Amino acid sequence: xxxxxxxxxxxxxxxxxxxxxxxxxxxxxxxxxxxxxxxxxxxxxxxxxxxxxxxxxxxxxxxxxxxxxxxxxxxxxxxxxxxxxxxxxxxxxxxxxxxxxxxxxxxxxxxxxxxxxxxxxxxxxxxxxxxxxxxxxxxxxxxxxxxxxxxxxxxxxxxxxxxxxxxxxxxxxxxxxxxxxxxxxxxxxxxxxxxxxxxxxxxxxxxxxxxxxxxxxxxxxxxxxxxxxxxxxxxxxxxxxxxxxxxxxxxxxxxxxxxxxxxxxxxxxxxxxxxxxxxxxxxxxxxxxxxxxxxxxxx
Numbered sequence: 001x002x003x004x005x006x007x008x009x010x011x012x013x014x015x016x017x018x019x020x021x022x023x024x025x026x027x028x029x030x031x032x033x034x035x036x037x038x039x040x041x042x043x044x045x046x047x048x049x050x051x052x053x054x055x056x057x058x059x060x061x062x063x064x065x066x067x068x069x070x071x072x073x074x075x076x077x078x079x080x081x082x083x084x085x086x087x088x089x090x091x092x093x094x095x096x097x098x099x100x101x102x103x104x105x106x107x108x109x110x111x112x113x114x115x116x117x118x119x120x121x122x123x124x125x126x127x128x129x130x131x132x133x134x135x136x137x138x139x140x141x142x143x144x145x146x147x148x149x150x151x152x153x154x155x156x157x158x159x160x161x162x163x164x165x166x167x168x169x170x171x172x173x174x175x176x177x178x179x180x181x182x183x184x185x186x187x188x189x190x191x192x193x194x195x196x197x198x199x200x201x202x203x204x205x206x207x208x209x210x211x212x213x214x215x216x217x218x219x220x221x222x223x224x225x226x227x228x229x230x231x232x233x234x235x236x237x238x239x240x241x242x243x244x245x246x247x248x249x250x251x252x253x254x255x256x257x258x259x260x261x262x263x264x265x266x267x268x269x270x271x272x273x274x275x276x277x278x279x280x281x282x283x284x285x286x287x288x289x290x291x292x293x294x295x296x297x298x299x
Contacts, residue, residue, distance in 0.1 A: 071092065071093045071094040071095075071098075072094055075089070075095065075098045075099075075102065076098075079099075079102070079194065079195055079197075080194070080195065080196060080197030081197075082120060082121060082122075082123040082124050083120050084120065085120065086102065086105055086106065086195060087106065087110040087111075089102075089106065099194060101187075101190050101191045101193075101194035101195055102194070102195060104187060104190075104191055105191050105195050107182070108179050108182060108183070109175075109178065113171060114167060114168040114171040114172065115168075115171045115172045117157075117168070118168060118171075118172045118206060119172075119175075121155075121156045121157070122196040122197065122198040122203075123197045123198070124156065125197065125198070125202070126155050126202075127205045128157045128206070129155050129165050129168075129169075129206070129215070130155040130158060130205075131154050131155065131158040131159075131215075133214065133248065133251055133252070134158075134213045134215045134216075135212075135213065135214075136212045136213065136214055136217075159259055159260075161261060162215050162218065162219050162260075163219070165215065165219075166219060169206065169207070169209070172207070176188070176203070179191075212228075214265070215261075217229065218261075218264070218265065218268055224268075224272075226271075226272035226275035226276050227272075227276070229268055229269060229272035230244045230245055230248065230269070230272050230273070230276070231244050231248070232244055241276060245269065245272075245273050249266065249269050249270075249273075252265045252266050252269065253266055
């Protein structure tokens, strides 16, 4: 009995192997056994790379293969996780049948370089460029006392050079616009949501950073208003202005901060504070209305 079973299995292997060599090989998915996953590659870590697919397909016997549900399980476990390059799944079994959004994503040109880095960070659920000390609204409200202990106050790329930030945003924006041209904006939103776990508000923060961000202000304005740099309004109290300046300077001073733009940011803070002091001196000698005085210092 055992010899008969063994002979039958060998016969099946020979038949399938012969069918493999005589069947058209233009695309791997055209092979009738391609949707089966070999046991050599039933672990998620391995199946993400697909290194055993060419070997598994001609040996697709009832013993050596699993059902398509195994591949779907791998995709389900990997969707909306950080650091996943979905374009490695091109040609893998069941990828286009798993969900519409994954199939649409794989139709797009693969993201590369900075655009790829940003996409693979989206599943973290945070603006990758965010830093609490960029957020002048948070500074104005005094929400910066736990910066040393709150790791969520820093995005993945927050400590990169600000000019690198600009280039990263440009590259991601270019990939995003190309994707919208191909799929339409609503479908691209659906891809972000399903494959990267990112809603549109997060994508919009990356594409269109707030003009109230200190980083954006320094990069895009040669001479920003002094109160904006210090994260206050023209009508803030003297104590608030002094406190914001000292807090920001204490954090950004290059002797205490290794950020590549620390020296540049410190210079902007000192320049803003000098403008404030000049404004105070002028105000003490000028009887013009307050708003007239302020407008003189608007760049």
